[in-house]
Amino acid sequence: MNRRQNSSTTARTPLDSARVIATAARIADAEGLDRLTLTRVADELGVRQPALYRHIGGYDDLLRSLSLRGREILAQRLADAAVGLSGDDSVAAVGHAWRQMVRDHPGIYAATDRYPCAGDAELEAAVEWVLAVLGQTLRGYDLTDEDRVHAARALRSAFHGFSHLESGDGHPLPHDPEDTFDHLVELLCAGIHRLSREPEMSREGPA
16 A cells, blocks of 8 residues: 555544554564664554654653553463463463464564553553463462462463573574473473472471
8 A cells, every 4th residue: 555545545534642652562573672663663553753742752651551461461361371271281271372472462562661550550451460360370270379479470471581582592492482482381390389388388388
């Protein structure tokens, strides 16, 4: 579609923040977050860049919106993956769902690392949603509330780290990433089982 056709389409469909964010998300996922600029978004929509400022506060605001969308999509993917499962099967399912989300949306997932969530109530709530889903995933284990929180954070760290490395070609051959990920899940589950079996006093050591 050329610039004139884009302009015609824009005239028929009013520009709003949802269209701007959706267009930015498509560009980020298809071309990489580093290729995303306001000029690129404006060209894709067939408008001049100043027109975007009626709907977003600027590049940082756009990046924040993408990071929020990334966390929300992730949380929903994890929740869907865990339905009807428990224990080790549930952990494996959410882990694979996490990796698939990054494969499907590499650009907006990258945005979750680019915009800080501390102090932003909406972004913090999105992070808590992810952790809450992971916590629910762990309901099949006999964990204390405190251990469940620590285990959920450990899962988040492990799955994010693996996916981040994988998306950046950080797992070079000859080792198969699928085999490595299966081993990671086994290690995580073994640790969770240890927490659920071992009494609190024995983990603290002898008196």
